[in-house]
Amino acid sequence: MWNKKRDEEPQRPLVPPAARPATPAAPVPVAPTSFEPQKEATPVSSMPVGRVESEARGSATIGKAVKVVGQIFSKEDLFVDGDLEGTVEALEHKLTIGPNGTVHAGVKAREVVALGTIQGDVEATDKIEIRKDAKLVGNIKTARIIIEDGAYFKGSIDIVKPEPARGSSKPQAAPAAAPAPQPVHAAAGSNEVKR
Amino acid sequence: MLSFKNILRGSRGQNGPPAGTTKSPKAARGRGQTGPETVAARQSRGLEEFFSHIRDLSGLTILDLGGATQQNVSFITNLGHRLYSEDFLQILTETFGMEDTVDQSNPGQIEYFLRQALDYPENQFDGVLIWDSLEYLAPALLSAVVERLRKIVRPNSYMLAFFHSDDKLDTVPYYTFRIQEVNTLQVASSGARHPAQLFNNRSLEKLFGSFDSVKFFLTRERLREVIIKA
Numbered sequence: 001m002w003n004k005k006r007d008e009e010p011q012r013p014l015v016p017p018a019a020r021p022a023t024p025a026a027p028v029p030v031a032p033t034s035f036e037p038q039k040e041a042t043p044v045s046s047m048p049v050g051r052v053e054s055e056a057r058g059s060a061t062i063g064k065a066v067k068v069v070g071q072i073f074s075k076e077d078l079f080v081d082g083d084l085e086g087t088v089e090a091l092e093h094k095l096t097i098g099p100n101g102t103v104h105a106g107v108k109a110r111e112v113v114a115l116g117t118i119q120g121d122v123e124a125t126d127k128i129e130i131r132k133d134a135k136l137v138g139n140i141k142t143a144r145i146i147i148e149d150g151a152y153f154k155g156s157i158d159i160v161k162p163e164p165a166r167g168s169s170k171p172q173a174a175p176a177a178a179p180a181p182q183p184v185h186a187a188a189g190s191n192e193v194k195r
Numbered sequence: 196m197l198s199f200k201n202i203l204r205g206s207r208g209q210n211g212p213p214a215g216t217t218k219s220p221k222a223a224r225g226r227g228q229t230g231p232e233t234v235a236a237r238q239s240r241g242l243e244e245f246f247s248h249i250r251d252l253s254g255l256t257i258l259d260l261g262g263a264t265q266q267n268v269s270f271i272t273n274l275g276h277r278l279y280s281e282d283f284l285q286i287l288t289e290t291f292g293m294e295d296t297v298d299q300s301n302p303g304q305i306e307y308f309l310r311q312a313l314d315y316p317e318n319q320f321d322g323v324l325i326w327d328s329l330e331y332l333a334p335a336l337l338s339a340v341v342e343r344l345r346k347i348v349r350p351n352s353y354m355l356a357f358f359h360s361d362d363k364l365d366t367v368p369y370y371t372f373r374i375q376e377v378n379t380l381q382v383a384s385s386g387a388r389h390p391a392q393l394f395n396n397r398s399l400e401k402l403f404g405s406f407d408s409v410k411f412f413l414t415r416e417r418l419r420e421v422i423i424k425a
Contacts, residue, residue: 130263145268153263156256156279159272 064100078109081116091125099133112142114151121155234383236375240412241420243378245322245355250274250377255321258347260312260328266373266381267324279320283328284369286312291336299333299391309339315347323348325356326372333391337402345405345425354423358394361417365389394419 059077062068066082074090081098087106088095095109101116112124114134122128122136127144130136130151139156147153249255253275259267262282271278290308291299298304323344332340348354359367366387373381394402396411396419403409403423412420 145272147263147265147268149264151263152282152285153280154282156277157263157268157272158277 059094059096062101064098097134233385234381236379236381237414237416238378239380239420240378240414241355241357241422242374242380244410244412244422245324245353246377248353249276249322252321256319257322257324258315258320259324261324261326261372264371264373266375270374276321279315281312283312283325284331287328287331293388300335305336305339308336309343313340313343313347317346318349319347321349321352323352323354324372325354327357327359327367327370329356330358330367330390330392330394331369331388337391341402342405348425350425351407352425354425356421356423358399358419358421359390359417360395360413360419361393 059079060074061079062082062084064081068082068084068086070086072078072084072086072088072090074088074093074095076090077094077096078088078090079096079098080088080101080103082101084101084103084105088103088109089107090109092110094111094113095107096113097103097116097118099115103116103118103120105118105120106122107118107120108123110124111126112118112122112128113131114129114136115131117135119137121139122142124140124142126142127146128140128142129146130148130153132148132150134148135152137154139158141158141160143160145157145159249257255276256279257271257276258279258281259271260281260283261267262285263280268278268280286308290304290311325344329337329340344354357372367390368384368387371383371385373383375381399411399419399421400409403421407424410422410424412422414420
């Protein structure tokens with residue numbers, strides 16, 4: 001009887017979800033033991049865990065139990081799944097707000113992907129994606145925008161043409177609404193938090 | 196082409212889901228319904244009239260009260276306009292409840308609602324896509340909303356609103372309107388809601404009496420498409 005009950009229970013791999021490889025191999029069935037924690041993190045978003053993991057892969061990460069108040073300047077991709085108040089600049093990189101992320105900040109980045117909540121103005125020189133179940137309240141300036149059904153957006157959208165490519169034979173003046181390039185304050189490959 | 200009328204019947208439970216329409220498991224966000232979404236395309240002379248006034252211009256400021264959809268954002272920004280987006284019905288539901296559990300004539304609630312949904316400076320917009328949002332407003336709230344709309348639009352701007360013309364309806368389906376062409380809408384219905392009041396041409400003229408003109412297009416689907424000029 002005991003063995004039968006164990007067989008019916010869902011079998012979980014020992015590796016926690018965050019540590020799983022992006023392309024998971026076939027799960028190794030492991031019978032639960034009395035030492036194994038049964039509690040499993042439940043994502044707030046309906047988005048599959050694998051999709052969230054792929055967003056965070058290769059990025060500097062602010063975890064969901066972390067709160068940052070201040071300014072962040074990033075010279076690498078950044079994944080924010082915690083709370084953030086202040087400003088975020090990742091001018092040449094991708095900023096992803098995870099499903100647990102709550103950002104009350106002005107945001108400037110090359111690319112912004114919102115899965116959680118952003119309250120503040122957003123400038124994305126390349127594109128912004130507002131995914132299903134994400135919430136964005138603020139004004140957007142970007143070259144391209146993708147809004148999934150089920151996303152909530154309140155604010156204005158300005159589409160600004162991308163800056164001319166470097167080395168162009170005929171440099172043109174950037175549109176007035178386009179964000180001007182700004183110096184990056186952090187050392188290469190690092191993130192800086194100012195308080 | 197799918198009939199919009201069939202959607203109406205389907206939503207009233209007479210004929211079940213309309214044949215030939217497509218269904219998506221997704222429901223409209225924050226509007227209290229979980230049913231499958233029904234999608235159809237239809238011509239819209241009102242939309243055509245609306246765009247005839249703004250398509251040859253650029254740099255206008257347009258307010259869309261139907262919430263942000265990829266199609267509407269792309270269509271309007273591709274015309275060179277700046278788009279403001281408000282999910283009017285979601286804010287209405289959050290303020291007054293799905294079944295209007297909070298009195299829509301309460302002045303405090305009306306003021307709160309206006310701050311949430313239409314808190315813009317005077318003369319801000321060159322056009323407003325109201326869609327069918329006004330059907331769910333009780334008289335006191337409706338008057339306040341129309342008065343606020345009158346303030347936030349510029350002179351000679353245009354607004355597009357839809358009203359059901361069948362006065363026997365107990366409930367009307369609510370839609371997400373997605374612009375496909377200047378005269379074609381993709382209409383996604385995912386539920387029904389009690390209209391607060393129903394309108395005829397005369398009541399609509401009275402409602403928008405402070406505006407410059409009101410123009411009607413009565414569709415085969417018993418829907419009044421109304422162009423209001425400020």
